[in-house]
Amino acid sequence: MGISFEGKVAIVTGAGNGLGRSHALALAERGAKVVVNDLGGARDGMGQSSEAAREVVRLIEERGGEAFAHGANVAKFDEVEEMVEQALEKWGRVDILINNAGILRDKSFAKMSVEDFQQVVDVHLMGTFNCTKAVWEIMRAQNYGRIVMTTSSSGMYGNFGQTNYGSAKMAVLGLMNTLVLEGIKNDIRVNALAPTASTRMTEDLMPEHVQKMLTPEAVTAGALTLCHDDAPNRMILCAGAGGYASTRIFETDGIYLPVDQQTPEQVWAHFDQINDTTQQEPLDSAVLQTEKFLTKAAAHLSAQK
Template sequence: MAIRFDNRVAIVTGAGNGLGREYALELARRGARVVVNDLGGARDGTGSSSSAAQAVVDEIVKLGGEAIASGCSVTDEAGVAAMVAEAKNKWGRIDILINNAGILRDKSFAKMTMADFRTVLEVHLMGSVICTKAVWDIMREQKYGRILMTTSGTGLYGNFGQSNYAAAKLALVGFMGSLGIEGAKSNVHVNTIAPAAATRMTEDILPPELLSKMGPEAVVATALYLVSEGAPNRATLAAGAGGVERAYITLTRGIQVTSEESTPETVAARFDAIGNREGELLLDNAMLQSAVAMGKI
């Protein structure tokens, strides 16, 4: 059965270029009314222009769809509130939010300024928080909502020269986990995607021969599933180059020691046993970590 978004209203941030643009266009092709948000800045977040968002709106209109442009920064609380209010007033509801906007300011941590660290966190993490907060009560009241965060392999596994980006991206996984619990009773599902695609964010990070094989198709397909009516809740899916995988944060069975054995030396001596992944656990919430510890007593 085809996944459709008829009569759904979607906000896509960072939708003037790259994956955001592809998300917006495909949502529109499948019936959604779309708010195309993009500051129109450079990859490092400097500058602004309304032309990028408007160009995507024009494409959607040519397809026979409905869309409006928003040029506010996701870090601008008043601007985001106005964007959400405009969409709500025009179409009566907000069903989908894809937090896709982001910037890069890559340097080794030794050379990175605190300003560059804070700015990347502000856009990726706080930008997602601000946009999510602006639609949260609307979705809860209408008893329906689908929110997608954007993490990355850097956030999940680390990468040289991207400590600011990694910190922001893994924070969004934790944000998703808690929000998914809070929103479940109101049919608000929150998920996360870790995309790998050829965009201006990756154009000088990955080699050209690899980028040529990394079109947006798998990423777009995965993202739209994660904001569909049948979407899961609190899932992190990686997508790129035709592949789709699921990422988990797990807990090993570890060890149990007596109070007399609870020394740094014991931890050092048994580190391999602590890290043994046989029978590792997938926990549904933070309280279960304490329950695992209590269960060993």
């Protein structure tokens, strides 16, 4: 049976172009009512126009779907709240949020201004927070929600000239990890998408034949997988050019040093064991790391008795 979004209401930010446009059209095609959010700014966040968002709405309506455009700046909470209220008034609920809006201001760290850093963090991190905060209580009340963060390999692995973008994209994973724990009892599932696609964000960075392989639609297939009824929870899904993979953060089993050996010299002496990946595993909450270390300490003390 195919994945359907009949009866669902979705908000997609940055949906006038590129990935957001693709996500919005695909959700509508599968039955969702869609809020097409787009400030309409340039790639660096300057200026604004609602033309692109209205075009997406027109396409959805032409195909028999329901949608409306909204030009909220995701970095401004009051504008986001107004957008969500409009969705509630029109359709009575919000089921899906895809946090996709973003800007780029690439420069090496040496040349990056405070404003270049702040503006990118405001859109990617604060924008994701604002939109998620605005729908959170609605999703809790209806005991249903699907939220997708947009992260990036630039954050997870680093990319020259993107300290601002990479910082924000890694930060949304921290937001996801805790929201997963807080939302689980209300069936709010929070996942992250790490896309590689040819959009206006990357149009001058790749040769044309490569861009043709990196279609937004390939990434959208992953995005929709993260926000349907049977979606996973706390997954980082990487998608691009028809390739799909997952990223997870693992922690090695590590070692225990007795109190009289807890020195930098001893930590350094045991680095091979600390880095041994044979028993590494993902941790589902911060508490589990503390429990692991206390268990090692307790085992050492017990062995001494």
